Amino acid sequence: MLVTDLDGTLLEGEREERRRFYAWLASRRDQVLHVFSTGRSLESIAEVLEQDEPTGLHPPHLVIGDVGCTVACGRSLEPLPLALEPIEARWQGLQERLEPLLQGQPGLTLQPRATNRRLAYLVDVEVFDRGLIARLEAAGADCVLSGDRYFDVLPPGVNKGSTLLALLEWLELDGRQVVTAGDSLNDLAMFETGLAGVMVGNAEPDLVAALPRLPMVYRARAQGCAGIAEGLAHFGYGHLLP
Template sequence: MGDYKLVALDMDGTLLNEQSEISTENAEWIQKALDAGVTVSFSTGRGFRSALPFAEQLKLETPMITVNGSEIWHRPHVLHKRTHLSPVYVQRLHELALAYSETWFWAYTADDIFNKEKWISPAGDYDSHHWLKFGYYTEDDSVREKLLAEVQTWGALEITNSSPWNLELNPLGVSKASALQELCGLMNIEMSQVIAVGDSLNDIAAIREAGLGVAMGNAQEAVKEAADFITLTNDEHGVAEVIKRYVLKG
């Protein structure tokens, strides 16, 4: 056994393969970690409802971090903490999206997901919703850089991504790392006892602050540079390899 008490797993590009499935190998080694008394948690940009079926598949009754840390769950369906994104900024982000008409955008509330094709009604009623996260997607690098430059000038949001082609905006100070610190307090463990595994910029802070920060073999370069260890890709069961090597070593 290693000295780690908590394994925090990103989902897309990490736990899930390119078909958005949990491989048999990953599932098997997660179960071995759980059997050994190690907590395995999701730490994802996904909302609770889209993460839940995978938690149920693995029979996880463990804490969950969703929406990049805007929600922290004691266990599925039992909420510990939710941090809202101000409607003032959602309005600004939405208006900015509309200025770049080719850009896809989406936003999470506590109850729903809205996007370019299905926006709130009435469209300007931002105050009636409990917002959590806003996102942009465009494969046009110059547009994405303009969006990023504009949002950075506000100095009011946590800016990350979950793929090289998107931007994800959370309330300032909210990240997977801040959520993991909160979780450590609940579990009475230290960040040094955490393994954080991920592939994108929304994983970097957690990877830097955890006892062991792991980048996937398919991770963005900046994530690999921040990590202590680079595992196999998400299609090569990289999560199973981490558990084998660092959690259940020997």
């Protein structure tokens, strides 16, 4: 199983590098179970697949979206209810408790797209009150500030890593055959699972700073798709690559 973030990871790199990597994914579809793991909503993922059609990006087998708060079929992008029930239960009633704390906070702009089981903001870090994070966590939420641009308020214990582990258990897959790849702080939870990970060469500095405590994560030199391929070779899958 190859689990890839989108922005800065699978969607990053020279056009020809991406075209070559996407063609490889398509050719190995029966051997490599591909999962998108992204902060994007399902609507936004659908747009990515449509826009990147000229480079040959195919739908994955499965999608983890909304920073771990959504699980869907990759081809139809239809949510998978059984996988979502535990996440829904953690979100139930939480938004109502959090909204008074978030209302009028400087530096936060609610993202225009509808999201599910989370609150997603664009953030201006110059004026953002970082003390808000502790207040939200005391109210029962988890928070992720990534790329100095995105601020996500999530159900407790829900993130890209927790949802991936639940998916592996649901599918009865061996974690030793999983490689994850990412570039931003919302990928940190994936890397903290203990699964093999590839931190691509263009990873944000705050994620790179966590590398010493992530023994199963390989720091690629190459960026984006080329970095994913470099990491796959490092973890012994070079024979599958073109």
